[in-house]
Amino acid sequence: MDPVHASILPEVPGEKTxxxxxxxxxxxxxxxxxxPTKQIHQHLCAFHFYADDMTRQVEAHHYCGHLNEDMRQCxxxxxxxxxxxxxxxxxxxxxxxxxxxxxxxxxxxxxxEYEVKSGVLFLPGVPGPVERKDLEKxxxxxxxxxxxxxxxxxxxxxLGLPQVMMALTRDGQLYPSLxxxxxxxxxxxxxxERANRAYxxxxxHGIHPKANAAGIGLKTVLREIECKPSVQSESVPRVFx
Amino acid sequence: MASSDKxxxxxxxxxxxxxxxxxxxxxxxxxxxxxxxxQTLKPIKQMSQHVCTFAVYGHDMSRQIExxxxxxxxxxxxxxxxxxxxxxSSAHLIGVEYIVSDRIFDTLSxxxxxxxxxxxHEVTSGMWVNPGVPEMIQKSELENIAHTYxxxxxxxxxxxxxxxxLGAxxxxxxxxxxxxxxxxxxxxxxxxxxxKISTEELRKQRANFAVSKPGNARAADYWMHTGKGxxxxxxxxxxxxxxxxxxx
Numbered sequence: 243m244d245p246v247h248a249s250i251l252p253e254v255p256g257e258k259t260x261x262x263x264x265x266x267x268x269x270x271x272x273x274x275x276x277x278p279t280k281q282i283h284q285h286l287c288a289f290h291f292y293a294d295d296m297t298r299q300v301e302a303h304h305y306c307g308h309l310n311e312d313m314r315q316c317x318x319x320x321x322x323x324x325x326x327x328x329x330x331x332x333x334x335x336x337x338x339x340x341x342x343x344x345x346x347x348x349x350x351x352x353x354x355e356y357e358v359k360s361g362v363l364f365l366p367g368v369p370g371p372v373e374r375k376d377l378e379k380x381x382x383x384x385x386x387x388x389x390x391x392x393x394x395x396x397x398x399x400x401l402g403l404p405q406v407m408m409a410l411t412r413d414g415q416l417y418p419s420l421x422x423x424x425x426x427x428x429x430x431x432x433x434x435e436r437a438n439r440a441y442x443x444x445x446x447h448g449i450h451p452k453a454n455a456a457g458i459g460l461k462t463v464l465r466e467i468e469c470k471p472s473v474q475s476e477s478v479p480r481v482f483x
Numbered sequence: 484m485a486s487s488d489k490x491x492x493x494x495x496x497x498x499x500x501x502x503x504x505x506x507x508x509x510x511x512x513x514x515x516x517x518x519x520x521x522q523t524l525k526p527i528k529q530m531s532q533h534v535c536t537f538a539v540y541g542h543d544m545s546r547q548i549e550x551x552x553x554x555x556x557x558x559x560x561x562x563x564x565x566x567x568x569x570x571x572s573s574a575h576l577i578g579v580e581y582i583v584s585d586r587i588f589d590t591l592s593x594x595x596x597x598x599x600x601x602x603x604h605e606v607t608s609g610m611w612v613n614p615g616v617p618e619m620i621q622k623s624e625l626e627n628i629a630h631t632y633x634x635x636x637x638x639x640x641x642x643x644x645x646x647x648x649l650g651a652x653x654x655x656x657x658x659x660x661x662x663x664x665x666x667x668x669x670x671x672x673x674x675x676x677x678x679k680i681s682t683e684e685l686r687k688q689r690a691n692f693a694v695s696k697p698g699n700a701r702a703a704d705y706w707m708h709t710g711k712g713x714x715x716x717x718x719x720x721x722x723x724x725x726x727x728x729x730x731x
Contacts, residue, residue, distance in 0.1 A: 256560030257559040268531070273615045274613065276553060284515060285524055297723055310507055317579075324525050324528070324529055328526070328563040328564075331565075333638075339504060342496055342647075353731075375514050391581075399587070399591070404638075404652040413728070414727055449731070458719050460718070462715055462717055466711050467712050468712075470544065
């Protein structure tokens, strides 16, 4: 299926927000503090594909904040607009933290070296020199991305299971149409950026062989289980006697 | 390879902090600030509500957590929220929840509905709260939320001691009036002290809310009808490839 841009996909079903409903939003926005989301300082545009299907590629707008020098957490939207759909999240860690992950965990994480060095990952609106100061660090990191809403297959709602996502690792993987679309919308040139970023280096120890789905692929599966603890347990106090 | 209901093989070492790592350097703070001044961050600006509530792990209902939702209302029938484990600036992003009206919920397939949970009890019991917003202003929104269904995936099991987000995403369920859905009083007490509220008072004030008619066809709160929960496994499969490029 040819990839399409998020803006031509079907709208989220539902009525327009009523005035009365939005009053609460306005009140809440002025009274409440938004500690965790105030930490989100950066918009980063990149591409993901499904860990079991490289032919399905998605433009991903990351909104990131630092938890500390070694870790960022990002919300992922399908477009950088007010009506954007929250489609997933990503955690980004330095090589140092990545290496402490158990081997069974590493395949769920992907490397960022290629995306950064090829220019396809960028910070919209930020001038090259400032952007590069951050991206030279990102080039050495690993990310764990989960998407919950498969907008690329036309889902109007977030249906089904969470999907592990992977990132581009070499030339020839990204659909030229997706690349051209992003380049023209943002007035950037991936080729030009690639030249500017030639000096950057990936992880010090090289890309770990277990990262990037260990070069195979990953899929999520649902399993039904007995409720733990037992729903029949009498040791749990009941509200109604 | 990994399962939401199995503990991680090993825990990343460090000094015990969650996550491990060095404090943000001055250099990085400067880069962040420069970028922030130049970028608009529109989707983030749409978050208009902070809600504090509780959630229960679908695969182990003895594990209950305080959850902080930062919510964007997309339209009258749909909301999306980023979920954190506290309302501090150092809060961990632990997952995402989607909320739909009962109208939209009824359009979902039976299989899909099993992954969702109801909100009426969560609202009428006083669990669901907008800290800082007077109850009067909250009322119409609360009545709205009481008629919705949620789907909440947790990607970082901080309460299990995970110092980094490990494993497969876990499906969460909502507080309910019976059995394992009852939130431990101690958790509620801690929350109430922090935000200077009384969940018990809120419960009394909300007693007359009209709740969603319990459609018999609805498969939400699957555990309540069947005693069964869900776990997610992540398995290796051959990736469907494009012709030409290799991977990785």
